[in-house]
Amino acid sequence: MNITFDDKQPIFQQVANIIEDDILNGTFRVDEQILSVAQFSQLFQINPATVVKGIGLLVNEGILYKKRGLGMYVATEAKQKIQMRRRDRFYKELLSNLLNEADKLGLTTEEIMDMIKQLRKE
Numbered sequence: 001m002n003i004t005f006d007d008k009q010p011i012f013q014q015v016a017n018i019i020e021d022d023i024l025n026g027t028f029r030v031d032e033q034i035l036s037v038a039q040f041s042q043l044f045q046i047n048p049a050t051v052v053k054g055i056g057l058l059v060n061e062g063i064l065y066k067k068r069g070l071g072m073y074v075a076t077e078a079k080q081k082i083q084m085r086r087r088d089r090f091y092k093e094l095l096s097n098l099l100n101e102a103d104k105l106g107l108t109t110e111e112i113m114d115m116i117k118q119l120r121k122e
Contacts, residue, residue: 015054
């Protein structure tokens with residue numbers, strides 16, 4: 001796995017996003033163990049404390065849970081929680097920015113929909 005971290009977001013948040021993506025795409029399923037802190041640290045060549053902080057975010061959100069002495073596991077409602085949060089962000093941030101830019105360019109709703117449909121085909 002070759003991941004390049006960017007400067008737009010803290011690395012621990014990017015680690016959390018990677019784990020969330022793996023839950024959404026089925027790499028990690030409900031009640032399955034995720035990689036250990038040491039494995040993540042070695043895989044991504046980052047400080048273990050950074051990995052712990054990223055995993056901690058997901059534990060606080062109820063996405064992951066800890067089995068004492070065994071590691072971190074995917075919580076029952078993890079996928080639904082991630083989808084709901086990301087849909088909310090998609091609506092509030094991405095679509096809002098898209099429509100603001102479309103207004104500046106004078107694009108109609110129909111033109112925007114046609115562009116979206118075209119991208120879906122590609």
